[in-house]
Amino acid sequence: MSHSLKKFAVLSLSLLASAALAQTKQVMGVSIPSADHGWTGGVVYWANETKKELEKMYPNLTVIVKTAKDANEQANQIQDMYTVNKIGALVILPQESAPLTRPVANLKNKGVFTVVVDRALTDPKAQDAYVAGDNPGLGRVSGEYVGKTLGGKGNVVVLRGIATVIDNQRVDAFDKVMKEKYPNIKILDRQYANWNRDDGFKVMQDYLTRFPKIDAVWAQDDDIAVGVLKAIEQAGRKDIKFVLGGAGMKEMIKKVQDGDPLITADVTYPPNMIRDAMLLTAKSRMTNTAMPKTTIIPSVLVTKDNAAKFYFPKSPF
Numbered sequence: 001m002s003h004s005l006k007k008f009a010v011l012s013l014s015l016l017a018s019a020a021l022a023q024t025k026q027v028m029g030v031s032i033p034s035a036d037h038g039w040t041g042g043v044v045y046w047a048n049e050t051k052k053e054l055e056k057m058y059p060n061l062t063v064i065v066k067t068a069k070d071a072n073e074q075a076n077q078i079q080d081m082y083t084v085n086k087i088g089a090l091v092i093l094p095q096e097s098a099p100l101t102r103p104v105a106n107l108k109n110k111g112v113f114t115v116v117v118d119r120a121l122t123d124p125k126a127q128d129a130y131v132a133g134d135n136p137g138l139g140r141v142s143g144e145y146v147g148k149t150l151g152g153k154g155n156v157v158v159l160r161g162i163a164t165v166i167d168n169q170r171v172d173a174f175d176k177v178m179k180e181k182y183p184n185i186k187i188l189d190r191q192y193a194n195w196n197r198d199d200g201f202k203v204m205q206d207y208l209t210r211f212p213k214i215d216a217v218w219a220q221d222d223d224i225a226v227g228v229l230k231a232i233e234q235a236g237r238k239d240i241k242f243v244l245g246g247a248g249m250k251e252m253i254k255k256v257q258d259g260d261p262l263i264t265a266d267v268t269y270p271p272n273m274i275r276d277a278m279l280l281t282a283k284s285r286m287t288n289t290a291m292p293k294t295t296i297i298p299s300v301l302v303t304k305d306n307a308a309k310f311y312f313p314k315s316p317f
Helices: 003-023 038-057 071-083 097-109 135-149 165-181 197-210 222-235 250-257 273-287
Strands: 026-033 061-068 089-092 113-117 129-133 154-160 185-192 216-218 242-244 294-297
Touching: 026 038, 026 071, 026 273, 038 061, 038 222, 038 273, 061 071, 061 273, 071 089, 071 097, 089 097, 089 273, 097 113, 113 273, 129 135, 129 273, 135 165, 135 216, 135 242, 154 165, 154 197, 165 185, 185 197, 197 222, 222 242, 222 250, 273 294
Parallel strands: 026 061, 026 089, 089 113, 113 129, 129 294, 154 185, 154 216, 216 242
Antiparallel strands: none
């Protein structure tokens, strides 16, 4: 057989394999945390919307979406998906990284194509692919906006999330921008608000009591920012020029769109990254094509000019 004929034979076999794969009934499992706060509520919404989209796009694909209240329930669910539902692919946003690493690795070792979203596992070898938001990018974009908007000088308070790698990445990137480009901006304090409205309110109350002049607030997260706004309103403070949150909560995007005097911008960390992960996984499985090992969803500055693009009124977040 000539070299050309060999190449043609190999290509033909590859195309036949792809066609057969697309025609075979396949099951993809999606395991995500329960909607215990705004952002995860958005994740649940987008997972269910994407399930409908994919099953229409690929008639031979069944997508099973399950939510879990904790890591133990999630570990049991993904094992059930394998034994009962016979999944061939798994898209998982882990409740916690460490407790889910071995259960996910076990499925991968049994031949399940595993895609991890947002919260990385402790052993990258446990996954076939990784899809996540850009946490350093969120901090960097936020720092640039704060610095430019204040004209390089002023007093800023920072509300952190939970003491995690994600939070450290965001804050470290923000601090790097401040140090390298805006040395005349003074960070008055940094306190944890746990990505929570009530804690955001309490921390901001403390800041307002201790600091007579605050020019801007970096809340990092939109749930925190809701509490911050409430504290500012109750205190009647007029010195604060703006509050910058993050993640793209629809209420905050709407405020940006409507020209709110305090919420002048936002930075995306979209819960619809679960949609990206599901679309990429389904395409890879149904067309027998490779999926990138790592996909990072960029953090984008949202202003009045582009807010409409990021406003999803039907989403709970």
